[in-house]
């Protein structure tokens with residue numbers, strides 16, 4: 001990692017003499033956090049940590065606002081972002097419905113993500129920033145960290161004076177990993193563009209989640225008790241509680257990073273996959289989640305299948321998202337439960353009714369190939385499955401065509417195995433039928449071991 005101290009060593013208490021390479025391994029660990037991410041960007045797998053390590057980190061102070069500073073060894077100039085408070089969308093005033101409507105109506109695909117200009121946002125104060133595009137493209141992506149503000153923040157929030165330096169160190173690392181977390185989630189960095197219908201700058205809900213996840217990633221690296229990092233110096237309990245208090249006081253998305261870290265580190269994995277596909281379907285999911293903040297820890301649940309993930313929102317409804325095409329999301333948001341995709345590319349889904357369940361199958365485009373109208377369904381075997389409809393058992397094929405009419409005279413029929421299915425008659429006796437519905441073992445048995 002290239003860390004340029006533009007303050008020329010003015011803040012030895014914050015960032016002292018650590019070798020830059022100290023952070024390299026931690027960045028590597030950060031990358032390996034996410035298996036979804038790894039598989040999504042398999043092409044670049046070996047390079048992601050290298051890519052992240054090439055993003056220069058500039059250490060600055062407030063007085064450098066809008067100054068051009070020459071960077072040693074870099075032969076170029078960088079402009080320190082203006083260090084002023086930029087108010088974000090006020091949490092209370094934000095209208096989620098309006099926001100979703102704007103996503104729906106905005107169909108102009110002209111917005112090339114690469115042309116977007118980044119804007120600097122701060123919370124109560126800006127300690128660091130990840131910039132991915134600016135007016136100065138010699139270094140298209142870079143991180144700035146304000147050392148004087150980190151120092152001031154440590155001083156302000158540390159009761160025992162002798163702990164200030166320790167806390168400043170921990171805070172510096174948190175901010176650095178947080179900004180690197182943004183870089184890690186910046187899928188454009190790897191040549192994968194998310195939907196043009198959102199941007200960090202314009203979308204409050206999106207920003208909310210990205211900040212939470214950036215903190216979740218940072219805390220997992222910094223404290224790391226769930227994913228221990230060999231080289232990482234463990235924080236003292238004093239530093240830990242300082243960091244905890246700091247994060248929890250950040251508010252607006254950021255503070256949710258603590259919950260994310262504590263409970264659902266694995267969700268970071270899913271988030272990074274979702275970011276790739278962010279579009280109107282995701283907007284709807286986020287809308288539902290937004291209304292149920294701060295329960296971010298339950299926002300995403302994942303059922304993975306190669307290039308697919310399923311997400312579950314707080315309303316307990318599922319959606320399926322295709323990875324990594326980013327073109328379309330086979331989104332649906334109506335099923336109460338579903339199972340893994342099978343070898344036919346079908347996924348059994350369930351809708352909960354007032355009295356019982358209805359089952360069907362959706363294909364990988366999210367289309368109901370077998371309508372959700374069956375009282376019971378089993379896995380397909382050789383293209384057919386036992387099904388129950390309106391109280392009667394029969395069998396259907398992959399096209400939902402009837403293979404055995406729904407008039408089998410049985411109280412219970414189990415799924416096919418090796419072309420046979422166990423059946424139970426009204427007297428409670430078991431037999432066996434074949435795939436044509438013919439009874440090949442009469443119902444005279446008390447039980448059938450298949």
Ligand SMILES: [Zn+2]
Pocket residue numbers: 178179182211214
């Ligand atoms: Zn951030």
